[in-house]
Amino acid sequence: xxxxxxxxxxxxxxxxxxxxxxxxxxxxxxxxxxxxxxxxxxxxxxxxxxxxxxxxxxxxxxxxxxxxxxxxxxxxxxxxxxxxxxxxxxxxxxxxxxxxxxxxxxxxxxxxxxxxxxxxxxxxxxxxxxxxxxxxxxxxxxxxxxxxxxxxxxxxxxxxxxxxxxxxxxxxxxxxxxxxxxxxxxxxxxxxxxxxxxxxxxxxxxxxxxxxxxxxxxxxxxxxxxxxxxxxxxxxxxxxxxxxxxxxxxxxxxxxxxxxxxxxxxxxx
Amino acid sequence: xxxxxxxxxxxxxxxxxxxxxxxxxxxxxxxxxxxxxxxxxxxxxxxxxxxxxxxxxxxxxxxxxxxxxxxxxxxxxxxxxxxxxxxxxxxxxxxxxxxxxxxxxxxxx
Numbered sequence: 442x443x444x445x446x447x448x449x450x451x452x453x454x455x456x457x458x459x460x461x462x463x464x465x466x467x468x469x470x471x472x473x474x475x476x477x478x479x480x481x482x483x484x485x486x487x488x489x490x491x492x493x494x495x496x497x498x499x500x501x502x503x504x505x506x507x508x509x510x511x512x513x514x515x516x517x518x519x520x521x522x523x524x525x526x527x528x529x530x531x532x533x534x535x536x537x538x539x540x541x542x543x544x545x546x547x548x549x550x551x552x553x554x555x556x557x558x559x560x561x562x563x564x565x566x567x568x569x570x571x572x573x574x575x576x577x578x579x580x581x582x583x584x585x586x587x588x589x590x591x592x593x594x595x596x597x598x599x600x601x602x603x604x605x606x607x608x609x610x611x612x613x614x615x616x617x618x619x620x621x622x623x624x625x626x627x628x629x630x631x632x633x634x635x636x637x638x639x640x641x642x643x644x645x646x647x648x649x650x651x652x653x654x655x656x657x658x659x660x661x662x663x664x665x666x667x668x669x670x671x672x673x674x675x676x677x678x679x680x681x682x683x684x685x686x687x688x689x690x691x692x693x694x695x696x697x698x699x700x701x702x703x704x705x706x707x708x709x710x
Numbered sequence: 711x712x713x714x715x716x717x718x719x720x721x722x723x724x725x726x727x728x729x730x731x732x733x734x735x736x737x738x739x740x741x742x743x744x745x746x747x748x749x750x751x752x753x754x755x756x757x758x759x760x761x762x763x764x765x766x767x768x769x770x771x772x773x774x775x776x777x778x779x780x781x782x783x784x785x786x787x788x789x790x791x792x793x794x795x796x797x798x799x800x801x802x803x804x805x806x807x808x809x810x811x812x813x814x815x816x817x818x819x
Contacts, residue, residue, distance in 0.1 A: 467755060473778035474732040490750060497752030501759070508763040645818045 444484045447477065451486045458498025462699055466708075486515025511688035517679035518588045521598075524672035525580035532573035577671075582705050589679065595680050601672045609666060658698040714796045720747055721757055721767065722785065722793040726733040729770035732758075749762060770807060 452475045456468055486494075507515045528543030530700070579601065679685060714722075717739075724730055724738035727797050735758075749757075761767045766789035770782040787794065 443749065463759070467781075469757075469779040470732060470781045471751055471755055473780060474754070477733040478736065478751060490752075493750040493752035495752075497756045500756060508765065540719060693742065 442508050443478075444482065444646075447484055448479065448486065452476070452494075455486060455491055455494040456498070458495050458502075460502050460637045462496075463501055465699075502590075507590075507688070511685070513682045513684045514587070514590070514688045515683065517676045518584050520672045520679065521580055521584040521587065524669050524676070525577055525584065527582055527665055527668045527672060528576040532570070532577065534614075535573055536570070587676075590689050590695075592693055593690050594630065595685075595689060598673075599677055600678065605670065605673065609670060621708035688696065713799075714792075717747065717753065717757055718761070719793070719796055719800075721749075721761065722789060722796075723781060725767060725789070726787050726793060731780040732780045733780075734742060735783075735795075739770040761789070792803075795796070 449472065452472055456464055456471065459468075475486075478490075507518055509515070583598050584599075585596060587598060719734055720739045720742055722740055724735045730738060731749065732754060736751070736754060739747055739749055740807055741778040745750070758767065762769075762783075765786055767783045773780045
């Protein structure tokens with residue numbers, strides 16, 4: 442294999458970090474530039490060049506691709522990201538609370554054997570963490586999909602937001618995980634801590650644990666859901682403005698065109 | 711208006727006098743910046759993609775040279791306007807800096 446062909450293969454491999462649609466459109470062009478930039482006699486991609494390609498490729502995959510002209514959609518995506526941030530804050534609060542529970546058990550000298558404490562707390566921790574991570578993940582997913590102008594994402598976001606609103610308004614019962622920890626209850630040291638977690642899409646109501654004071658329930662039960670709801674409401678309104686419709690429509694036809702192009706390429710091969 | 715990043719400013723400047731292809735932009739930017747800014751291809755195409763999404767540049771034409779594809783880009787009217795505004799802003803800042811240095815008896819000539 443010649444040095445040229447060897448080098449080209451190396452660059453092709455690096456271009457795999459880019460999203461497929463981008464590679465289909467710009468791959469040959471970037472390859473030409475890469476090959477032109479290389480000093481003679483080089484056999485493989487340089488370290489800095491490779492890092493730059495990987496970084497750019499990943500960025501292309503992760504960034505929201507909303508043009509500056511679609512101002513309303515940009516703002517909507519920013520609100521959705523704010524929702525993700527709020528959910529992350531609630532996750533952090535919950536983790537702090539969990540640590541606090543562990544400390545309390547130790548400080549108050551509850552006659553739980555160590556195994557019971559760790560057993561109770563581990564199951565609680567797992568469920569709480571998972572139920573807090575789900576909303577964060579859903580927010581981020583929605584930011585990405587809506588930022589790409591996927592119409593289904595706009596619809597799904599609206600449905601999720603509607604369900605959350607109904608849940609908050611008490612029209613439909615929240616999906617609840619009850620953790621009445623038998624170990625604690627049977628020792629009747631602490632009243633059975635019923636931990637209520639909404640696994641609803643955007644809001645996670647936090648554990649109402651007796652004896653922790655009003656701060657945590659107010660923060661996690663009221664402030665966080667309220668902020669999350671406001672961010673969701675703002676994003677939803679922006680997504681359905683006439684100005685946003687144009688963006689979703691143009692992205693839709695762009696995707697259809699790309700699919701057709703790809704099918705055509707496959708056919709030729 | 712937010713200040714434009716230097717790389718963006720230089721890319722738009724490279725396209726100001728006519729359409730250029732990727733490698734042409736890289737060498738041109740290097741020349742304009744006196745050899746200080748060397749764009750890497752990954753960075754260049756990330757910037758071009760964003761400029762295209764913002765409708766400041768558009769693909770112009772394609773050529774195949776030595777079996778390799780060259781795609782040319784050119785400024786849109788919006789791109790021209792934005793570059794002109796940014797250049798005027800930078801010039802105003804530079805002029806203000808030089809004026810004040812002069813007043814202070816600085817070494818600016």
